[in-house]
Amino acid sequence: MSSPKVLFGFHAVGVRLKTAPQSIIEIYYEATRRDARMRQFLDRAREAGARLIEADSVRIAKLAGSHGHQGVAARVEPVAQVTSLDELLENLEAAGIEQPLLLVLDGVTDPHNLGACLRVADGAGAHAVIAPKDHAVGINATVAKVASGAAETMPYFMVTNLSRTLNELKERNIWCIGTSDDAPKTVYQVDLKGPVALVLGAEGDGMRQLTRKTCDELVSIPMKGAVESLNVSVASGVCLYEALRQRT
């Protein structure tokens, strides 16, 4: 998981304040915003000892590289993170977590989709999100904003060869379940209680052939209306929350 140097929006900066306040160099805020949300945010920032700097909307937009900053942006240091998937899986094993839940995204390129996937992965208690290095979006400021703080908490690993990584997961007894709207079995018919990697495809073409072939099995989400498929982040949510339901 790599960190952007600038975070913006109440969620993204708020989560950093909660999880690693010492990594915040300074927070820029729009002094003309005096609403309750801004007041609460500033109270929390002061409690955490953050350095606050008044700025106007234009300056914050320039810093954030976006106008969707809600009047808040922070310059941050990267926080110490797990650096590899192997390290994460070993840490989970050492912590006695025997049923990792992983989300694999085969080529999601839209930062809004990745942000939404990270957010739902965090919500459902997944342990990591994995993507290929090529043809996939990395963590950037837009992803962090859409993820509403989850880009700060959810390990995101970009791997050189996705099918090789899936094979390595299989060697660790992690069951790789691919998703495709044409699979005869539904996600509600498979056991998601064990160690599982849920594999989702790209926005347009779905999973690549090799990824599809490498999965242990394929499942679909029932589609009862006229459209053929769901947005990848919605499909991630359905599958991850089915896993959580089965595990709870």
Ligand SMILES: C[S@@+](CC[C@H](N)C(=O)[O-])C[C@H]1O[C@@H](n2cnc3c(N)ncnc32)[C@H](O)[C@@H]1O
């Ligand atoms: C927009 S869909 C891509 C649709 C593409 N035509 C395909 O063949 O998969 C993006 C991803 O979301 C997941 N997805 C969306 N709808 C799904 C469904 N009904 N069943 C299973 N997976 C689905 C799949 O992982 C898919 O690759």
